[in-house]
Amino acid sequence: GENVEQHPSTLSVQEGDSAVIKCTYSDSASNYFPWYKQELGKRPQLIIDIRSNVGEKKDQRIAVTLNKTAKHFSLHITETQPEDSAVYFCAASMGGGADGLTFGKGTHLIIQP
């Protein structure tokens, strides 16, 4: 089955700086790559996703890039703010999400004031 590796497990950045979280996946058949944000005690919420036919997608301060050849994708957050502090999960799916998601183990992002 699919395996998703996520790095780093903890990332501390100064407020206003950029943060980058990286994930690799094992199955070249994966075609859907969402990113979820989870605040303490809350449910995961989708922040951005990308399909395998797209190399990059941006939504305000958040962007995701996908390299199918290398089988890795990354989350970029610019101009970080205190409310960006949370755990971020990458995920991959071979069925466009219909067969469930395989998640990375998460990155705890800490924004230092």
Added chain:
Amino acid sequence: DAGITQSPRYKITETGRQVTLMCHQTWSHSYMFWYRQDLGHGLRLIYYSAAADITDKGEVPDGYVVSRSKTENFPLTLESATRSQTSVYFCASSGTGVREQYFGPGTRLTVT
């Protein structure tokens, strides 16, 4: 999101007991999923369903049973709970052709 709910939100049970976690969504989404979340493991897929009466195993199905007689409900049953099933359980749903999964608020289950 009020559209997907889980009950109970917290549950303490003893080893060997049967326990059922409920999930209900009001969007008429075709797809529903159960995940468990444990420290150090992220979220792992237990079972999923593409429609009523259609279910499939995920990554960690052992010890769990699901059913889906109605589109809006997807209960998860632990037939004989074990301490290793202590976890936070999330239900999620997504519509046909729409890949975003919407998660419920979660159920924190403790098996003593």
